[in-house]
Amino acid sequence: MEAIVSLLTLGTHAAPLCAGCSTCKETIDVVKHLAGSSHEVVVHDMQKSEVASKAKQYGVRSVPAIVVDGKLAGCCAGRGPDEHILRSAL
Numbered sequence: 270m271e272a273i274v275s276l277l278t279l280g281t282h283a284a285p286l287c288a289g290c291s292t293c294k295e296t297i298d299v300v301k302h303l304a305g306s307s308h309e310v311v312v313h314d315m316q317k318s319e320v321a322s323k324a325k326q327y328g329v330r331s332v333p334a335i336v337v338d339g340k341l342a343g344c345c346a347g348r349g350p351d352e353h354i355l356r357s358a359l
Contacts, residue, residue, distance in 0.1 A: 296333040 297312060304310045313320045315332055324334065327341045330349025335342040 291336060293333045296335070 293325060297310075301310050313324075315321050315324060319333075327334075327336050328346065329336075330347075331345075334345040334348075
């Protein structure tokens with residue numbers, strides 16, 4: 270069965286990278302390698318409002334994030350800024 274792997278980044282479809290950010294590029298490379306030819310990998314641009322809205326529905330709190338068959342991958346869940354931890358740090 271083919272899984273559809275969606276990778277959410279801050280880049281564009283033509284150049285799916287954050288400006289100068291090697292983290293997104295590295296993640297894209299790893300996902301494409303792991304997915305191989307048996308899975309479709311789609312890179313989405315979080316700067317587009319419709320993509321950001323969908324990402325919010327998935328529970329995405331930081332990028333890069335990976336969604337597999339419509340579910341946020343466990344490796345990406347629960348990340349992002351935490352207001353309580355930030356307050357205690359300040």
